[in-house]
Amino acid sequence: MRQVPGLPAAAALPEPVPVPVPEPAPEAAGPVDVQRLVLEIISERTGYPVDMIEPDLDLEADLSIDSIKRAEIAGELARRLGAGSGADLTSMADAELEELAKARTAAAVTGWLTARLGTPAAPETAAPPDEPAPVTSSPVTSAPAKAVTEASAPATAVTGEAVTGEPPRRHVLRPVPLAGAGTPDRPDGPDPAVLLPGTRWLVLGDAPEVAAALAASGAEVAVRGRDHLTDDGDGPVDGVLYLGALADDGTPVLPDAFPVLKEALARGPRWLLAVRPAGDDARSAGLRGLFRTVAREYPETVARVVELADVSPAAVAEAVGLEAAAPDRVPVVMRSAAGRHGFELVEVPLGALAGTGAGPAGDGAAEAAALGLDRDAVVVLAGGARGITAQFAATLAGAARCRLELLGRTPAPQGPEDADTAAAGTPAQLRAVLAARGGAKPAEINRTAELLLAQREIRATLAELGALGGRARYRSVDFREPDAVRQAVKEIHAEHGRLDGVVHAAGVIEDRLIAEKSAESFQRVYGTKAGGARALLAALEELPAAPAFTVLFGSISAVLGNRGQADYAAANDALESLGAAFATRTGRRALTVHWGPWAPAAGHGGMVGAELAREYARRGIRLIDPEEGTAALLRELAWGEESATAVVHTAPGW
Secondary structure, three states, X not given: OEOXXXXXXXXXXXXXXXXXXXXXXXXXXXXXXXXXXXXXXHHHHHOOOHHHOOOOOEOOOOOXXXXXXXXXXXXXXXXXXXXXXXXXXXXXXXXXXXXXXXXXXXXXXXXXXXXXXXXXXXXXHOOOOOOOOOOOOOOOOOHHHOOOOOOOOOOOEEOOEEOOOEOOEEEEEEEEEXXXXXXXXXXXXOOHHHHOOOOEEEEEOOOHHHHHHHHXXXXXXXXXXXXXXXXXXXXXXXXXXXXXXXXXXXXXXXXXXXXXXXXXXXXXXXXXXXXXXXXXXXXXXXXXXXXXXXXXXXXXXEEXXXXXXXXXXXXXXXXXXXXXXXXXXXXXXXXXXXXXXXXXXXXXXXXHHHHOOOOOOOOOHHHHHHOOOOOOOEEEEEOOOOHHHHHHHHHHHHHHOOEEEEEEOOOOOOOOOOHHHHOOOOHHHHHHHHHHHOOOOHHHHHHHHHHHHHHHHHHHHHHHHHHOOOEEEEEEOOOOOXXXXXXXXXXXXXXXXXXXXXXXXXXXXXXXXXXXXXXXXXXXXXXXHHHHHHHHHHHHHOOOOOOOEEEEEEEHHHHHOOOOEHHHHHHHHHHHHHHHHHHHHHOOEEEEEEEOOEOOEOOEHHHOOHHHHHHHHHOOOOOEOHHHHHHHHHHHHHHOOOOOOEEEEEOOOO
């Protein structure tokens, strides 16, 4: 187990285990055509014909081969090339397989393997490999926003056994005292008065008093605007202090602060500190999740967001010096008169009352009744026609037979699917059918395939809900457009005259390490999840009465951080602040549930696809059983404390 900074060993993430590689294939009879083999395996995995896969096409952008699928392709290449090449590829270390999986193109894969094997490459691929594209090496992906890669596939087998899940366990984040500079139990260690002199700091934000106080401690300080992108002209820096969250102009810090922090990290500072006001400050929503991920991707940098009850210039300057001298690397620290605190993930069951009712042992009727849900009740589910929100919609339909309004970005299906594509049962088969039509590039084929798969799941979900007794309707809404969200909510309320509950689970994933993440990509991911929640909550406040409950689906990546998911972790973390602020303003319940990954369910395979399920199994990450997960959520809403604004539900082992 590896320890998560600021968390106890019980909350540590499972340590990655070596990726098993099958026994080598029988020795080849002649020289290996590496490029041909690479293209054939890509074709097998994706469905694109070999002659359509140009060596220089981007594997992810053009062929939709994500990091998990690339890792499987790397393992298959190792298996087939191992014995016949004279090189023992089956003994490749996990890090080598991961490096191979990062290659951007088939040409890059060929070049890497050629160098490893010492085998001449085909002439057109003799060039050096492209710079590998960064990918998350230990995915901790929340199922609500995970792209459907195998939506039509049945529950996947892992090492010959069906993928199964377990009942989730309920956790909460609680403050825990920390040792460190400026606390009564401070251990011997660097003193700010000794540590700061001679260091060079860049202060980003309009804070001349803070800069002056730091300079008085002996540091060299340069002040720039909060939107400043650090470059060579700023010279070397030891520390970067971001104060944009203290600006009193009502502007949200994220997503605009991301490129600022990204460029600051590129300078290799020893410290990257951000200061925000204590409490559920909606302006600085998302900074906790972002810095938890920064700490994972930049282990040589002390990356920390410091939350202060007193944000006067003198208090900020003092806190910065003390945090620079603190002996730990906790990414989120609260400082107040009560001391210095971090967060600890603690298991807290709901109790005996919640142990019965919903789920396989019952139909959830008691929970639905406790929530006031009956046949006339109306529940809106954003992102609710797919994934785990569709699973929860089915639970609601069976328990209350209420009205369900499903909102999602996918265009609503119009009529039956064409016969030739309808006969294709898997994504690879579907791409092959679309490729056979001719006239389209791989990226276009993949977009069409993803749309058809998504619309299949929408149709299946609506049919399932109707069979369970619910009355469901789907409409297409882009949650990055506040006006569209407001209009949808207004129309639903006007039609039914009520809105009893809301579930927000809309989101997208575009995993990249921070160094390779574009501002536009960060904006898409953050805007869909956090921006969508902000727009939805604002629309609910315009109604005559807010819903009795609002649930925001988050991710465990927000709580623990995760390499390659800075945007997703920030967006899901932001839900907590936005929901808590909404609850305070309206007096109505708003709960953020951070989920661990879910196992596949019949009809909802998009929760975890085949490749991702195998990767989780390799890394010892256990999955939530879908029926148990939805039952746990219904119990949480019915019997949980209404004052709680955030909980974490994961399978055991986190």
